[in-house]
Amino acid sequence: GxxxxxxxxxxxxxxxxxxxxxxxxxxxxxxxxxxxxxxxxxxxxxxxxxxxxxxxxxxxxxxxxxxxGASPRPDAARWAAGHMRLLTAGARLGLGVRASAQKLLGKPAVQALNRSLHHTFKTIPIVPLGAPGPARRLPTPSAQGEPVVYFVSCVNRTLAEGRDGAASVAEHTLSLFAKAGFAARYPDNLDALCCGQPFDSKNAADAAELASSQTAKALLAASDNGRIPVYIDNGPCAERLITAQREGRVDARLKLYDAASFLSEFIAPRLNFTRQLDQLALHVPCSASKLGVGGKLTALARRCATQLSVPDIACCGFAGDKGFTTPELNANSLKRLQLPAGCAHGVSMSRTCQIGLTTHTGVDYQSIEALLDACSDPA
Incomplete structure (x- = not known):
């Protein structure tokens, strides 16, 4: 189309x-x-x-x-891979300015200005209407419980959870860990780490390898050489690192878990699901399909809803950062998406997919961690 x-x-x-x-x-x-x-x-x-x-x-x-073809700016990409702390801080600053401008001028005016600037300067991304504000500072994990290394992806360190930005993905994840008796620990220099997926998408191979190798080293140190499991809170990031490990490019000692796998195996069995939504729409992102964990994600969502809808979307078209640079692709991919009448909640395990789905359905798509946290109590 x-x-x-x-x-x-x-x-x-x-x-x-x-x-x-x-x-x-x-x-x-x-x-x-x-x-x-x-x-x-x-x-x-x-x-x-x-x-x-x-x-x-x-x-x-x-x-x-x-x-x-290869990235036309490989040196700039390598610099970015080595300075993720600056990039995420800059992105949070930009999102904060956008939020303030929306309060003063209104969302339509800010969106029109954003599109005009993007048309003139292609390096300026279009921020979809469903994008939230900046993420808050990472919370301090509980010191009591079984250890787990928590790799907060750069996208979740940058973006708040949901349109209202009431809490971050990290806050919901740590709440779930505490309910289930886990004590999370962050890897050292977390703000400087990235799985490498943004650079791989741009065909900046050296930068992607630099980013993923730095992250793997930090995770190995934090996990006591692989003894402690590692939780990765964004589907595409988990797919990138787990695939790299299967290909021998990441240390085999690491016990890497995507959200659906870890939550299914270790967290959900230790929770009581005491609340349910009347209707819930689930999006299984490309990364979950590639990892073969779509069934686990569906089972988790089903525990939180009386009626669960799983629309047939092979790919939502947000595709990494293309939802910011080529938003018509995301809009076209979702143009036939119809949710059941009265459905007011959506869930996924990819932050960028959630932004696109929120923008084009008007329904707030949140993380699987936020959903489980809202519907559960400690067992």
Whole structure:
């Protein structure tokens, strides 16, 4: 509905290569080349979820990512990977300014100004209406209980939980840990750590490897060389680190857990679910599908709702940061999404997916940690 289907991307790329080799129809070749960057590459989510719908499992996103080419600013990317503390602080400052401007000028005026600035300066992202304000300072974990290393992802260190920003994902997670008898510990220099996914999405391979290796070293030290489990609170970050470990690029001693797996195995059995929502919409993000934990996420959500709706969204189209840079992709992916009448709550385990879903449904999508925390008491 926005650009090309996966099959069209492949067929058109073949045609471009044929015309280049043969020298035929130079006008057609020029037209294809001028349009293909946007229609083929820039508007591909590159999450690989097309392979789950393809009869023969072709991942067109891999090809589009290769055609995108290496990052044009590798040195800047490496600098960013080594200065995540500054980047997240700057992002929180920007979100704080946006929140103040919305109070003074109103959300529509601020959104129009944001889009105008993005049109003129492409490096300025479009912040969706469903994006919250800045996250608060990380809370101090409880010192009592079984140890668990808590890696708060950079996106959750930057963004508050939900549109109202009443509490952070970290606050809900630590509350769950305390209810279940776990004492969390942060890795040293947490504010400087990143899993590397933002850089991998930009094809900045060196920066991505630098970020993930720094994080793996910090997690290994915090976990007593892998003795203590590691909880990763954002689905894409967990998928990035767990996949890197499976490929031998992250120390095998680390016991890495995504949210759905750890909450299912260690937290939920120690809770009493005493409250339920009447209706709840669940989004299973691409990262959860790739990790094979969609069933665990669904089971957790089902414990918190009388009626659970799981719309068929293979990919919401937010796709990392494309919801900020190419928001029409996110809007197109969700244009047919319909939630049951009266449904006022949504849940997922990917922070950016939650922003896009909140923006385009008007329903506040929150983290699985926030949902479980609101519906449970200690067993």
């Amino acid at each position: 926005l650009s090309l289907t996966p099959r069209q991307r492949i067929v058109l790329w073949r045609r471009i290569n044929h015309l280049q080799r043969s020298g035929e129809a130079p006008a057609e070749l020029s037209s294809h080349q001028s349009q293909y960057r946007y229609l083929g590459i820039d508007t591909c989510a590159a999450t690989g979820m097309c392979a789950t719908r393809c009869p023969v499992g072709i991942n067109t996103g891999t090809l589009m990512k290769q055609l995108k």
